[in-house]
Amino acid sequence: MRLVQAAVLVLAASTLNAQDPPVLRHSPEFVIRLPDGSQQLLSNYRGKVVALLFVHTTCPHCQHASEVFSKLYAEYASKGFEPLAVAFNPMANLYVTDFVKQHGVTFPVGFSPPEDVLNYLNIPVVARYVVPQIVWIDRKGNIRSQTPPMGDEKLLGEPNWRSLIETLVKEPAEPAHHTSAHRPTSAKTSP
Numbered sequence: 569m570r571l572v573q574a575a576v577l578v579l580a581a582s583t584l585n586a587q588d589p590p591v592l593r594h595s596p597e598f599v600i601r602l603p604d605g606s607q608q609l610l611s612n613y614r615g616k617v618v619a620l621l622f623v624h625t626t627c628p629h630c631q632h633a634s635e636v637f638s639k640l641y642a643e644y645a646s647k648g649f650e651p652l653a654v655a656f657n658p659m660a661n662l663y664v665t666d667f668v669k670q671h672g673v674t675f676p677v678g679f680s681p682p683e684d685v686l687n688y689l690n691i692p693v694v695a696r697y698v699v700p701q702i703v704w705i706d707r708k709g710n711i712r713s714q715t716p717p718m719g720d721e722k723l724l725g726e727p728n729w730r731s732l733i734e735t736l737v738k739e740p741a742e743p744a745h746h747t748s749a750h751r752p753t754s755a756k757t758s759p
Contacts, residue, residue, distance in 0.1 A: 592710040595703070598688050600654055600678035603665050608652075608676060614709045616650040617736040619729070622685050622701040624657035625667040629724070630700045634667075636726050638674040640733060647737040648707065653677040656685040691717050700724070704732050707741040 598610040598620075610620070619637060623630035637651040652675060655664050660679040668677050683693060691697050698719035704712045713732060715723055722728055 592712060595705050595709050595711050596688060598654075599680065599684070600652060600676070601661070601680060602676070602678045603661065608678065610652075610705075611709070613650050613652070613705075615707055615741050616648045617644075617707060617733065617739075618703075618705040619649070619651040619733075620703040620705060621651060621653040622689065622699065622703075623653050623655050624699045625655045625660055625663040626657060627699050629698075631667075631671050633700045633702070633724070634671050634673045634677070636729070638672055640726075640729060641675050644733050644737060648741065649733050649737055651675045654685060655679045656682045689714070689717075702729075704736065706736050706739060712736065 595610065600608040600610065602608065610618070619640075621630070621633060621637065623634065625631075634653055637653075641649065641651050653673065655661075655667065655677065656679065657663070664677055664679050667673065685701075686693055686695075686697075689697075689701055689703070691701075695717055697717040698715075701715045701717075702724070703714045706712050713723070
């Protein structure tokens with residue numbers, strides 16, 4: 569009898585785990601510095617499905633991802649999809665403009681200090697990680713998926729990206745009175 573009860577408990581626990589929704593956490597604020605001296609706040613994009621790419625401008629994988637996300641942006645922008653890239657390699661501020669031109673990037677690309685990026689990603693400064701690091705944020709400002717620090721090949725490919733976009737753009741946005749206050753704007757900052 570105890571064996572049957574134990575089996576039932578194990579089966580019930582495994583069924584519950586299979587039905588758990590993805591772990592969500594609210595995205596903290598993040599400042600993206602732009603080459604023209606302005607800045608964008610991540611919260612300005614609330615109401616959109618955001619793919620936040622943390623890249624190194626010299627990384628071939630990041631360059632390729634940026635090219636693919638430009639294509640995805642053309643396909644899904646009208647449905648509320650917005651990719652954003654943040655370069656955080658040494659002296660990234662000097663390379664962002666050329667990176668955008670050389671790779672035909674059609675969405676906003678800025679830069680940020682590595683410490684700020686790693687803090688946002690919850691990766692210790694001394695930890696190893698791969699780039700690009702991609703964070704998927706839903707219309708309500710919740711992180712729905714994030715590349716593990718050492719990567720995951722299935723998460724870093726176009727089929728997964730399309731699937732995430734198609735899933736997240738179908739979800740409802742917040743009521744209009746919330747999204748109107750979160751339209752993208754840029755604010756001039758002092759050097």
